[in-house]
Amino acid sequence: MTQDTFPIRRIDHIRFYVGNARQSAFFYRHLLGFSVSQFHGLETGLKHEVDYLVEQNKIRFLFSAPVRPGHPIAEQLAVHGDHVQDIAFEVDDVDWSFNTAVARGATPAREPFTLSDEQGEVRLASIKIYGDTIHTFINRDKFKGHFLPRFVSREEPGVPAGLIEVDHCVGNVELGAMNHWVQWYQDVLGFTQLMSFDDKDISTEYTALMSKVMSGGDGRVKFPINEPAEGKKKSQIDEFLEFFGGPGVQHIALRTDDIVGTVSELRRRGLQFLRVPKTYYDDLPARVGKIDEDLEELQDLGVLVDRDDEGYLLQIFSKPITDRPTLFFEIIERKGAKSFGKGNFKALFEAIEREQAVRGTL
Numbered sequence: 001m002t003q004d005t006f007p008i009r010r011i012d013h014i015r016f017y018v019g020n021a022r023q024s025a026f027f028y029r030h031l032l033g034f035s036v037s038q039f040h041g042l043e044t045g046l047k048h049e050v051d052y053l054v055e056q057n058k059i060r061f062l063f064s065a066p067v068r069p070g071h072p073i074a075e076q077l078a079v080h081g082d083h084v085q086d087i088a089f090e091v092d093d094v095d096w097s098f099n100t101a102v103a104r105g106a107t108p109a110r111e112p113f114t115l116s117d118e119q120g121e122v123r124l125a126s127i128k129i130y131g132d133t134i135h136t137f138i139n140r141d142k143f144k145g146h147f148l149p150r151f152v153s154r155e156e157p158g159v160p161a162g163l164i165e166v167d168h169c170v171g172n173v174e175l176g177a178m179n180h181w182v183q184w185y186q187d188v189l190g191f192t193q194l195m196s197f198d199d200k201d202i203s204t205e206y207t208a209l210m211s212k213v214m215s216g217g218d219g220r221v222k223f224p225i226n227e228p229a230e231g232k233k234k235s236q237i238d239e240f241l242e243f244f245g246g247p248g249v250q251h252i253a254l255r256t257d258d259i260v261g262t263v264s265e266l267r268r269r270g271l272q273f274l275r276v277p278k279t280y281y282d283d284l285p286a287r288v289g290k291i292d293e294d295l296e297e298l299q300d301l302g303v304l305v306d307r308d309d310e311g312y313l314l315q316i317f318s319k320p321i322t323d324r325p326t327l328f329f330e331i332i333e334r335k336g337a338k339s340f341g342k343g344n345f346k347a348l349f350e351a352i353e354r355e356q357a358v359r360g361t362l
C-alpha cells in the first residue's frame with residue numbers, strides 16, 4: 001500500500017494563530033469542553049508570543065498569539081484573521097520525514113531543530129502546504145514532559161462534551177488547484193485518494209464545488225480538499241477564499257460516540273449550528289433505513305444522517321466560529337460508515353447559501 005511509504009503515527013495537534021490566545025482558550029474550554037492544560041508565554045520566558053494548549057480526549061489544539069507589535073504571527077493574522085496555521089503529525093523520525101518530503105517535492109518551512117529542557121528533548125521540522133498552512137513533523141520519544149519543552153502545566157479543566165478525536169480536516173484551495181494538492185499528498189506523503197465528488201454530486205441551484213478525499217497514516221489521517229466549480233452565484237468556497245485571503249483550512253470534523261448528547265450540550269452552551277428545513281426529515285427514513293437514534297430528537301437538534309455500503313453516519317455543522325465566514329466545525333458520529341455525508345451535501349449547501357445571502361456574499 002502506498003501509505004506505508006510515509007509513516008505517520010497520528011495528528012499530533014492543530015495549531016491556530018489567533019489575536020487573543022487567552023480568550024480563545026476560554027472559548028474552547030467553556031463552549032466546547034476542552035481543558036486548558038499547558039501554557040508558554042511571558043511568564044515562562046517566551047518574549048514575543050503566548051501559547052495555550054487545550055485538550056479533550058485525543059484532540060489537542062494549540063493557540064498562539066503575538067504579544068508585541070511587528071510579530072510574524074500578527075502579519076498572518078492581518079491577512080487571514082484567526083485561522084488554522086499548522087496540522088502537526090507525530091512521526092517516528094522527524095529528520096527522515098522532513099528530508100524525504102523535501103526530496104519528493106515539498107517546500108521546507110522550518111529545517112529540523114530540537115527543543116529541550118530538563119525533561120528531555122523534542123525534534124521538530126515543518127513543510128509548507130496550501131497558502132500559509134504548514135505540516136509540522138514532531139517526535140517526543142526522548143521527552144518525559146507532556147507537550148513541548150518549557151511549557152508549564154495549567155490546570156483549568158473543562159467539562160467535556162464528548163468530543164473524542166479529529167475525524168477529518170478540510171482544505172479549500174483555488175479553482176484549478178485541487179488536483180495539484182491531490183497529487184502532492186500522493187507524491188510527498190504517500191496518501192491515497194479515498195473518494196471524489198464533482199459538481200454533479202455537489203451542486204445546488206446556485207453553487208457548485210469539487211472535492212477529493214486524501215487519506216494517509218494507515219487511514220488515521222483524512223483530508224478532503226475542495227475547489228470551487230462554476231455556478232450561477234458565488235460558491236461557499238469562493239466566499240471562503242475571498243475572506244480568508246487565499247487557500248486554507250475550512251473545517252475540522254470532531255468525532256463523538258454520542259452525537260445527540262454532544263450536540264444537545266453544545267447547543268445549550270451556545271454553539272450555533274446550521275439548520276436544514278424540516279422537509280429534510282420527511283424522506284429520511286426512506287433514504288437511510290433503520291437507525292438506532294430517535295428521528296424526532298435528531299430533527300430537534302438538526303442532526304443530519306447519511307448511509308453508505310458499510311453503515312451510516314450522523315453529522316452537523318456549526319456556523320463559522322470566527323468573525324469572518326471561514327472556519328467552522330463539524331460534529332460527526334460514525335455507525336460503520338467511512339464516508340463524508342454525500343447524501344447531505346445538497347441540503348447542507350442550501351443551508352450555507354441562506355447564510356451567505358444574509359451576509360450579502362451569494
Ligand code: FE2
Binds near residue numbers: 253340
Ligand atoms: Fe466534513
